[in-house]
Amino acid sequence: MVRHVAIIMDGNGRWAARRGLPRRVGHWRGAEAARRIVRAAVELELPYLTLFAFSSENWNRPVSEVVDLMGLLRRYLGDDYSQEMQRLDVRVRMIGDRSRLPADLVRIVERLEDASADHKGLQLTVALSYGGRQEIVDSARRLAQRVAAGELDPTAIDEAAVAGSLETADLPHPDLLIRTGGEQRISNFLLWQLAYAELYFSDRLWPDFSHADLAEALSDYRQRDRRFGALSSTA
Incomplete structure (x- = not known):
């Protein structure tokens, strides 16, 4: 059974370039695809979905593109989206470095989180200004602070302790990672959490990714025979 699907939404810029359109149009169409896939996840009764919306490395893109992406996020995560999440009973949360985001966008995110906090359907996590390595560094720092404060014995630090200090501590680890756009790498996304995830790479550019494509990946x-290091059940 698939409980948690994580998606790297790749290919917006190439989708636009192939049509002779500005990159921002590709990003807008990508946002529409994200909305479509959230609906599909609800229809397919997925319990958890995590979308990689903006990485810590994306801050290195041209300023004009970053500004466009921030504007897109404001619109995508605004009141209209909040109302749809209420109708679908979807709980929304964000992971990533909020300190780098514009203050008004952080307020939009917080309002969306608060408004959906009691929703019992799909648990949607949006990774914004997120980097997997930094998340692990932050986890190590929190554990070190607890050790320094005398709250934690260093010998008690194990995998469970590290996982428990990640931003995703209350989520199951992803069963399946989907990456669109034909690239085959995980790009600093959920590095700890994806240790035993199955990987699925699609040549479909993200703006074209559909309900049928998600169903095919599932x-x-x-x-697949998930063994977690053990012998195959058919061996």
């Missing part, structure tokens, strides 16, 4: 996952 079908492919169900045919």
